[in-house]
Amino acid sequence: MPADLRPAVDATLRAAGISRGHLSVELVDEASIRKLNREHRDHDEPTDVLSFPIDEDGAVVGPRELGDVVICPDHTADVVEATVHGVLHLCGYDHETDDGEMLRLQGSVMRDLAAGSADREPDG
Secondary structure (H helix, E strand, O other): OOOOHHHHHHHHHHHHHOOOOEEEEEOOOHHHHHHHHHHHHOOOOOOOEEEEEEEOOOOOOOOOOOOOOOOOOOHOOOOOHHHHHHHHHHHHOOOOOOOOOOHHHHHHHHHHHHHOOOOOEEEO
16 A cells, blocks of 8 residues: 555544454556556546445454555546545445435545544544
């Protein structure tokens, strides 16, 4: 995982209530993301971010194997936001089926990152 994306990953996991888990984030070129998008989603075009969850059920004992996030920097305006988005998918969120919960949480994490408050543990 690129070191500069670790704060975004950590903040997203905290916001999603996940304290223990493993995941990877990989930055790839357009050809690679297009191939993955074609093979896994039947979309023969490049995209900004893809998520590949592993342990989707919360009954796992010990740290979860959350999965992989693959980002194409050439197809996203903001790699940090794509990271947050992809990690939320690994945590079980789905903006295509929820009532805006994932995108609200994504916005909250992005605001916290911009304000520099995402590095701190929540008060309380």
